[in-house]
Amino acid sequence: MSADQLWSNGTLARHAGNVPRMRAVVLDDHGGPEVLTICEVADPEPGVGEIAVAVEQTALNRADVLQRMGMYPDPRGREVEIPGLEYAGTVAALGPEVTGWSVGDRVMGIEAGGCYAERVVTHARQALPVPSAVAAGDAVAIPEVFLTAWDALVVQGGLTSGRWALVHAGASGVGTAAIQIARAIGARIAVTCSAGKAQACRDLGADVVLERSPADWLAAWRDAVPGGADVVLDVIGGEEAERNLHAAAIDGTVVQVGLMGGANASVNLGLLLTKRVTWIGTTLRSRPIERKIALAQRFIAEVNPLFERGLLRPVIDSRYPFERIGEAHSYMESNANVGKIVVDIVD
Amino acid sequence: MSADQLWSNGTLARHAGNVPRMRAVVLDDHGGPEVLTICEVADPEPGVGEIAVAVEQTALNRADVLQRMGMYPDPRGREVEIPGLEYAGTVAALGPEVTGWSVGDRVMGIEAGGCYAERVVTHARQALPVPSAVAAGDAVAIPEVFLTAWDALVVQGGLTSGRWALVHAGASGVGTAAIQIARAIGARIAVTCSAGKAQACRDLGADVVLERSPADWLAAWRDAVPGGADVVLDVIGGEEAERNLHAAAIDGTVVQVGLMGGANASVNLGLLLTKRVTWIGTTLRSRPIERKIALAQRFIAEVNPLFERGLLRPVIDSRYPFERIGEAHSYMESNANVGKIVVDIVD
Numbered sequence: 300m301s302a303d304q305l306w307s308n309g310t311l312a313r314h315a316g317n318v319p320r321m322r323a324v325v326l327d328d329h330g331g332p333e334v335l336t337i338c339e340v341a342d343p344e345p346g347v348g349e350i351a352v353a354v355e356q357t358a359l360n361r362a363d364v365l366q367r368m369g370m371y372p373d374p375r376g377r378e379v380e381i382p383g384l385e386y387a388g389t390v391a392a393l394g395p396e397v398t399g400w401s402v403g404d405r406v407m408g409i410e411a412g413g414c415y416a417e418r419v420v421t422h423a424r425q426a427l428p429v430p431s432a433v434a435a436g437d438a439v440a441i442p443e444v445f446l447t448a449w450d451a452l453v454v455q456g457g458l459t460s461g462r463w464a465l466v467h468a469g470a471s472g473v474g475t476a477a478i479q480i481a482r483a484i485g486a487r488i489a490v491t492c493s494a495g496k497a498q499a500c501r502d503l504g505a506d507v508v509l510e511r512s513p514a515d516w517l518a519a520w521r522d523a524v525p526g527g528a529d530v531v532l533d534v535i536g537g538e539e540a541e542r543n544l545h546a547a548a549i550d551g552t553v554v555q556v557g558l559m560g561g562a563n564a565s566v567n568l569g570l571l572l573t574k575r576v577t578w579i580g581t582t583l584r585s586r587p588i589e590r591k592i593a594l595a596q597r598f599i600a601e602v603n604p605l606f607e608r609g610l611l612r613p614v615i616d617s618r619y620p621f622e623r624i625g626e627a628h629s630y631m632e633s634n635a636n637v638g639k640i641v642v643d644i645v646d
Numbered sequence: 647m648s649a650d651q652l653w654s655n656g657t658l659a660r661h662a663g664n665v666p667r668m669r670a671v672v673l674d675d676h677g678g679p680e681v682l683t684i685c686e687v688a689d690p691e692p693g694v695g696e697i698a699v700a701v702e703q704t705a706l707n708r709a710d711v712l713q714r715m716g717m718y719p720d721p722r723g724r725e726v727e728i729p730g731l732e733y734a735g736t737v738a739a740l741g742p743e744v745t746g747w748s749v750g751d752r753v754m755g756i757e758a759g760g761c762y763a764e765r766v767v768t769h770a771r772q773a774l775p776v777p778s779a780v781a782a783g784d785a786v787a788i789p790e791v792f793l794t795a796w797d798a799l800v801v802q803g804g805l806t807s808g809r810w811a812l813v814h815a816g817a818s819g820v821g822t823a824a825i826q827i828a829r830a831i832g833a834r835i836a837v838t839c840s841a842g843k844a845q846a847c848r849d850l851g852a853d854v855v856l857e858r859s860p861a862d863w864l865a866a867w868r869d870a871v872p873g874g875a876d877v878v879l880d881v882i883g884g885e886e887a888e889r890n891l892h893a894a895a896i897d898g899t900v901v902q903v904g905l906m907g908g909a910n911a912s913v914n915l916g917l918l919l920t921k922r923v924t925w926i927g928t929t930l931r932s933r934p935i936e937r938k939i940a941l942a943q944r945f946i947a948e949v950n951p952l953f954e955r956g957l958l959r960p961v962i963d964s965r966y967p968f969e970r971i972g973e974a975h976s977y978m979e980s981n982a983n984v985g986k987i988v989v990d991i992v993d
Contacts, residue, residue, distance in 0.1 A: 536915045555918055562916035568883045569909040571902055571927030578925040580918030 323416035329369030332625035345394030383414030387439035430606035440613030456530035460485030470496035537561035614638030670763035676716030679972035692741030730761030734786035777953035787960030803877035807832030817843035884908035961985030
């Protein structure tokens with residue numbers, strides 16, 4: 300990787316002259332947290348319809364760990380690999396033909412990569428305004444997990460008032476977002492979690508908390524909610540896949556957003572047929588830009604107001620300075636967090 | 647089972663007096679085709695909102711074979727078990743509060759059971775008028791397979807013009823309906839079938855015909871349609887399940903309507919996630935009445951006109967008189983049919 304590289308709109312160009320530079324984590328190698336080294340690269344510049352964001356915080360996601368290990372590359376395939384899926388900060392510059400944003404506006408959002416950096420470029424209509432009720436330094440804990448949980452539960456799963464959601468890893472970032480969203484829209488929610496995190500899930504408002512292992516969560520779930528789950532949100536897969544089909548209600552939906560427990564699953568498809576289950580696999584990262592924008596615009600209309608009304612709040616487990624982002628990764632891999640691990644790019 | 651039994655609206659009552667009687671196949675035992683014996687039972691009578699149909703034809707479905715063997719009971723759990731999922735005939739009597747039908751109207755439809763009989767009772771809004779372009783004696787070959795194929799491909803799978811469907815068992819009743827529906831709406835369709843049935847599938851209009859076994863249909867499919875299938879309609883399951891995920895396009899849908907190849911499947915869920923596949927399990931038979939009615943009304947509006955315009959036609963393989971219905975079952979189990987096996991209840 301050369302320091303004389305500038306990219307915009309995904310294309311990489313070389314410049315001989317002086318270009319503005321930013322600090323960013325660039326992955327020259329894949330492996331343990333030690334590969335997360337900060338160096339200087341050229342600022343990205345906004346193209347038509349894009350804005351540049353002065354990033355104040357980024358936050359960690361499980362996908363970042365996989366990307367660091369070389370198992371989940373940036374789908375955009377850029378030459379300089381900067382990880383990081385979400386950002387919060389202020390609008391630093393507007394590309395041509397941008398409306399609706401002014402320099403200095405508080406902004407947050409998700410990208411397919413590039414957010415472990417002082418500056419990121421995004422489509423103006425994919426960026427989310429930071430709700431005024433949320434502290435600027437906490438906003439970065441919103442985009443990835445609330446977009447993921449809301450998209451999975453409500454947009455794809457069809458969760459509504461009165462219905463039951465079952466969400467695995469209730470104390471994770473996505474889990475803590477899911478609990479709050481379900482309550483805010485009048486739905487009921489059960490979560491699975493490891494034993495030490497049960498109280499945190501209850502405190503967030505989970506109606507039912509099921510310890511996952513070695514306990515038999517499925518039996519406890521059946522006792523608690525005999526009618527089954529209208530929507531199951533699963534980040535685990537593997538051996539949970541068939542249990543999810545058992546846990547689903549008639550006409551229920553299983554939304555698979557992760558495979559932390561493994562991709563290989565043995566399932567009894569008789570459950571799929573007799574219950575008329577819909578099993579949806581999904582990721583945000585690989586979607587085409589028009590669908591990311593559509594989701595962002597719906598989120599602004601339907602979810603941002605829930606933050607303004609205090610019905611939702613970001614859940615932050617811990618904060619790390621940019622220079623210690625490797626420690627933040629190690630901490631995420633220890634599975635001790637409840638909610639988001641935030642990285643402050645600026646002091 | 648007593649001959650003094652009369653049922654209406656799913657309830658069974660005993661009558662001492664003379665009640666009208668009909669011939670019907672009653673399953674006193676489960677097993678081979680020999681358990682399909684015709685006897686006399688009381689006529690069913692239409693309740694509020696229902697019509698009685700003088701059945702002229704019924705037709706065979708794979709589910710009938712499973713029910714005969716005791717593996718797929720009538721979900722209504724009636725005391726007298728009369729199999730048979732579809733009928734065609736004329737309206738014989740109207741229950742209270744029925745509008746839109748007159749005695750003598752040509753009618754066809756599906757039921758959760760009871761159609762191997764001279765008379766069947768159905769909800770007036772679940773019954774379908776026979777398209778005038780279809781010969782009365784052939785109409786029975788429409789309801790189950792065209793409702794199933796259209797519901798799976800279009801209503802649940804979202805198949806539209808320009809998109810690709812992949813349908814297993816292209817020469818089956820559902821397959822022959824699927825080929826015609828896909829062509830009628832401007833979609834493209836590939837089918838798998840056994841070697842001897844390929845020409846029949848081509849004659850019906852399949853764009854691509856793939857021999858299923860021992861040939862490697864997946865490799866041939868990838869060569870033919872590199873972009874993948876927007877909708878996969880599968881009646882097989884088992885070892886085809888993971889191949890279906892491989893065959894699906896990005897954002898594709900797999901609709902599982904049967905498990906003739908077995909319910910147990912080992913699948914790589916990574917395919918589900920990375921392609922954002924939706925995998926839907928479904929059956930018509932167990933749905934609540936309001937959803938059956940909604941589907942019927944939509945079928946009348948969207949599919950019956952395609953029969954009137956000659957774009958769809960029932961595909962009949964063979965006809966058996968009522969007294970030889972056991973032979974019809976044996977023939978279905980030989981897997982030799984292309985299209986529907988019809989049973990004439992009246993001569």
